[in-house]
Amino acid sequence: MPIISIRDLVVEYDGRRILDGLNLDIEHGETMVLLGGSGSGKSTLLRQILALEHPKSGSVHVKGTDIARCSAAELKTLRRSIGVAFQSAALFNSLSVEDNVALTLREHTRLAPSIVDLVVWMKLVVVGLADFGKLHPQELSGGMKKRAAVARALALGPEILVLDEPSAGLDPIVAAELDELILLLKEAFQMTVIVVTHELPSAFRIADRIAMLYQGRFCSIGTRDEIKASQDPRVQQFLNRIPGNIAKAPAVAAYFEKYVHTPEANA
Amino acid sequence: MATVLENVGTKTIEHLDYVGSLNIQLWATLRAMGSALPFLGNRYRWRATVQQMLQIGVDALPMVSLMAICAGFILAMQGASELRRFGALHYVIDLVSVGFTRELGPLLTAIAVSGRSGSSFAAEIGTMKVTEELDSLRVMALEPVEFILAPKYLAALITVPSLSIVSNFCGILAGGLFMFFSTRLAPLLYFRYVLDSIVLRDVVTGLIKSLAFATIIAHVGCLEGFRVRGGPDSVGRSTTNAVVKSTFLVIVADAVFTAIFYLTVKS
Numbered sequence: 357m358p359i360i361s362i363r364d365l366v367v368e369y370d371g372r373r374i375l376d377g378l379n380l381d382i383e384h385g386e387t388m389v390l391l392g393g394s395g396s397g398k399s400t401l402l403r404q405i406l407a408l409e410h411p412k413s414g415s416v417h418v419k420g421t422d423i424a425r426c427s428a429a430e431l432k433t434l435r436r437s438i439g440v441a442f443q444s445a446a447l448f449n450s451l452s453v454e455d456n457v458a459l460t461l462r463e464h465t466r467l468a469p470s471i472v473d474l475v476v477w478m479k480l481v482v483v484g485l486a487d488f489g490k491l492h493p494q495e496l497s498g499g500m501k502k503r504a505a506v507a508r509a510l511a512l513g514p515e516i517l518v519l520d521e522p523s524a525g526l527d528p529i530v531a532a533e534l535d536e537l538i539l540l541l542k543e544a545f546q547m548t549v550i551v552v553t554h555e556l557p558s559a560f561r562i563a564d565r566i567a568m569l570y571q572g573r574f575c576s577i578g579t580r581d582e583i584k585a586s587q588d589p590r591v592q593q594f595l596n597r598i599p600g601n602i603a604k605a606p607a608v609a610a611y612f613e614k615y616v617h618t619p620e621a622n623a
Numbered sequence: 624m625a626t627v628l629e630n631v632g633t634k635t636i637e638h639l640d641y642v643g644s645l646n647i648q649l650w651a652t653l654r655a656m657g658s659a660l661p662f663l664g665n666r667y668r669w670r671a672t673v674q675q676m677l678q679i680g681v682d683a684l685p686m687v688s689l690m691a692i693c694a695g696f697i698l699a700m701q702g703a704s705e706l707r708r709f710g711a712l713h714y715v716i717d718l719v720s721v722g723f724t725r726e727l728g729p730l731l732t733a734i735a736v737s738g739r740s741g742s743s744f745a746a747e748i749g750t751m752k753v754t755e756e757l758d759s760l761r762v763m764a765l766e767p768v769e770f771i772l773a774p775k776y777l778a779a780l781i782t783v784p785s786l787s788i789v790s791n792f793c794g795i796l797a798g799g800l801f802m803f804f805s806t807r808l809a810p811l812l813y814f815r816y817v818l819d820s821i822v823l824r825d826v827v828t829g830l831i832k833s834l835a836f837a838t839i840i841a842h843v844g845c846l847e848g849f850r851v852r853g854g855p856d857s858v859g860r861s862t863t864n865a866v867v868k869s870t871f872l873v874i875v876a877d878a879v880f881t882a883i884f885y886l887t888v889k890s
Binding site: 406438443448464 | 665667754755756758759762764765
């Protein structure tokens with residue numbers, strides 16, 4: 357049975373369809389990369405998986421439970437098994453890095469403070485921030501913030517790790533370091549990892565399977581090799597970085613010429 | 624005509640929606656308040672409550688005291704200029720002591736706290752929303768109402784009445800200074816007259832008003848923060864709205880309470 361199962365998922369904002377009948381199964385221990393351009397619906401899909409929003413129709417089952425229709429207690433239990441690192445890291449600026457990581461341990465477990473400190477240190481070691489625990493988020497670089505967010509997501513030892521645009525805005529070296537960290541986590545903790553990204557090198561480095569979103573629908577789902585070999589023009593356009601609707605200079609000139617002759621422009 | 628009716632209808636629905644949201648938030652907070660209590664609740668939540676009490680109460684103490692002293696002088700001087708003509712200068716004592724305990728002490732405190740803390744609640748929560756920190760709390764199975772709102776509300780319920788008592792004392796003290804310098808009335812005699820002029824009911828009604836004002840300030844400030852949509856400009860708007868709406872509602876609530884107390888005394 358898949359750990360996450362998405363069936364006929366439809367999401368609309370103010371009558372505008374963002375996700376249009378998505379179906380996807382994510383297996384235990386799999387790294388699934390949700391790939392797609394800006395506005396394709398990747399982050400919206402992620403918010404549905406995390407039950408931060410409700411769908412118009414369809415369902416998302418996490419560990420067999422419909423996450424949008426379960427009770428508050430069931431949702432709380434499910435969320436404890438999911439670790440999330442947001443695109444903006446979303447660390448609490450009023451807390452130190454250590455306290456950010458310790459937050460869920462203090463709230464959801466009865467561990468002694470010394471054990472909490474030990475677990476926090478271990479998580480920070482995994483992400484390479486053991487010496488930076490006392491700092492506050494605003495004192496960290498972009499890459500360090502993302503790693504701290506991963507450490508916080510790992511705090512409760514989740515079965516599912518969700519990473520939203522982990523390498524966005526980072527230089528290629530730091531982005532590659534994060535990719536290696538994701539691979540290490542998957543190997544060390546046997547987690548199911550879901551990564552939302554539009555960074556191709558990162559996607560092809562870490563993915564077991566890739567689901568490519570285009571205008572709210574999956575245009576291709578497969579392994580790295582299957583995606584590379586896909587003949588779908590939308591996949592090819594994305595992989596080969598072919599520009600879409602761009603303004604051509606003569607067309608822009610013609611538009612302005614037409615505009616200056618309108619009564620509106622001459623009023 | 625249709626447009627006017629449409630606008631009136633839209634605004635009415637918006638205001639009803641706002642009042643409904645305030646009520647829902649209030650009940651949700653009351654249900655979560657147990658976690659912020661000392662000994663019985665979560666110790667981290669109580670620690671957050673104490674921190675909030677310092678910010679709302681202790682930090683506002685100099686400002687509230689100074690405002691009350693100035694208002695006490697103003698009330699005494701304005702009252703004296705009229706009452707002197709009727710040879711009833713000693714009624715200044717009644718005016719200041721009853722005026723402050725029933726009305727001015729709680730109202731001045733509420734206006735000061737609304738400006739300082741109501742705006743700060745809206746800005747803090749609004750920023751947390753923009754930076755995905757609220758989503759981050761939810762996916763960590765922590766409810767923002769319990770985690771953020773309950774400590775703020777409990778702190779406001781404790782500190783606003785306490786500040787009102789300080790405000791009453793400072794206002795009455797200012798009246799005493801005025802009486803000493805204008806009529807050479809001995810301070811001890813002044814305080815004896817003050818104790819003769821006020822009754823317990825005056826103090827209790829003032830404190831009941833303070834509790835209502837604390838509820839309005841905390842909930843309007845937090846609701847404005849939770850309603851932030853978009854970017855930093857929206858945070859700025861919510862901060863302004865928090866101060867404007869909470870000050871307006873405090874004065875409306877004051878009028879309602881005063882009318883109730885007036886009618887109950889008359890009957």
